[in-house]
Amino acid sequence: MTYLRTWAVRALVCALTGAGAASVSAAEPFRIGVLDDMTSSLADQQGPGDVVGVKMAVADFGGKVLGRPIEVLAADHQNKPDIGSLIARQWYEKDDVQAIVGLGHSGVALAVQQLTREKNRVQINTAAGSSDLTGKACSPNSVHWVFDSYSFANSTAKAVMKSGHADTWFFITLDYAYGHALERDASNVVKANGGKVIGSVRHPLNSSDMASYLLQAQNAKANVIALANSGGDTINGIKQAKEFGVSTAGQQVVALTAFLTNIHAIGLETAKGTLFADAFYWDQSDEARAFSKRFQAIHGRPPTSLQAGAYGATLHYLKAVEDAGSADPAAVMAKMRAMPINDVMTKNGRIRPDGRVIRDIYIFEVKNPAESKGEWDLLKLKATIPGDEAFRPLNAGDCPLVQN
Missing domain, CATH: 3.40.50.2300 (Response regulator)
Structure with missing residues (x-):
């Protein structure tokens, strides 16, 4: 230890x-x-x-x-x-x-x-x-x-579905509590907005090879391949999806959780145009x-x-x-x-x-390399989601402390 x-x-x-x-x-x-x-x-x-x-x-x-x-x-x-x-x-x-x-x-x-x-x-x-x-x-x-998983899933899924051609989803999900919650919360948003979840696959933490999971997602022919994970797994998923030519095949890869350091590690050339939710940006x-x-x-x-x-x-x-x-x-x-x-x-x-x-929760878009003016100049603000809209309603979480 x-x-x-x-x-x-x-x-x-x-x-x-x-x-x-x-x-x-x-x-x-x-x-x-x-x-x-x-x-x-x-x-x-x-x-x-x-x-x-x-x-x-x-x-x-x-x-x-x-x-x-x-x-x-x-x-x-x-x-x-x-x-x-x-x-x-x-x-x-x-x-x-x-x-x-x-x-x-x-x-x-x-x-x-x-x-x-x-x-x-x-x-x-x-x-x-x-x-x-x-x-x-x-x-x-x-x-x-x-x-939390609800705020990021809710905000990101709604933003992606508004962008069009995002009515069918396939999840590549980290197999522990956060990944499960993220897939559940995003699935509920997709269904509530008229979309369908047509498949999912789970992977262990620190998966360096996402090939088999991406292949299953490609074969499912969903409009959106949603990465319900975080950290190195998100980085690997986005990088390998680029190598597999997922976007050129008409499928969109969405990171349901991403942070500044993840985008930096991926690089603007690979991550450009990616939409994701976050609660803060340094700039x-x-x-x-x-x-x-x-x-x-x-x-x-x-x-x-x-x-x-x-x-x-x-x-x-x-x-x-x-x-x-x-x-x-x-x-x-x-x-x-x-x-x-x-x-x-x-x-x-x-x-x-x-x-x-x-x-408030924010929707950011990853910049194109030509837009960036420095090593950490990576994001541009696309939308602000008020907190009462981003987070789960108080009476919907089954918290024993809340009197409905």
Whole structure:
């Protein structure tokens, strides 16, 4: 198991806030954990960049809360629910971690969410995607911050169907909780808008060879081949579809989940024209550009929506702790729900009773190479979907916390 305690953040926070060694040692640290894929196919879009976002939030907050220095722990869950649960348990029981951020694998997030409720701590899912986190598995101790399978599937599928010639769909689906939820949620949108799902196939995480799956999709002759996956699997799917000449055969490949780093890895020549949903782009406003410049100076690249979300979620959580005057989860969660969310990626956002953050979702189109003015100048905004339209209705998720 990889278990990394980021002791260096304490020194960083002290340097940025002017706190001396004596003040740091005077109180037990207030600990926040970042639990993510740090080394595998999802790491570029979350992982180490999530840690950077959380550290920046801690530093911007001032480095202390409730009179205690804030310490950030980080660990790699290796995309395995048992390992993620083991790390979280150790953090809660031995390291007195008050909140966990990230959880960039839905199977891990769902497992840890149950543990978080049992141990009465706080969990902020900034990188996991399954809409079940605020559905049947919802928890009073958890928040789903950036996106979910419903919002991306709903927004992307509607945008693609409006573009025309997209009435039959075939899914290439990642065989774990997020992929299943993404296919389910997108299928419902397709059917509700008069389309048909004529087939699907599932693949394991980190599939380097998509040939057999793409062949099945081609043979099905669907108008749309939908990649219900993420990270390296999405990258491989789009690249290999290009090699197979899928688009020249009249079929459209759609990425139901894509992030800035995925598009960068694919390249504009291959990805140009691709439509996808996201919650943030580094170049969409002056505020976003200023934050992203700071982030890139540390991390070497602009933030994805997940990494910007880790920053905003941590700031919101720390403000709630400060306002509550306590780390008690019930008091903190009440404050988090009461406070509007206004940060670098969210304006007038709110947390619903099921834990879902409601914010705008955007449809982006990947630029042609000739349109790009720099390495990370990759996207152009096509549409803004208001949060109440992008996310699942509150009474439709079967969350036990919601009174219908």
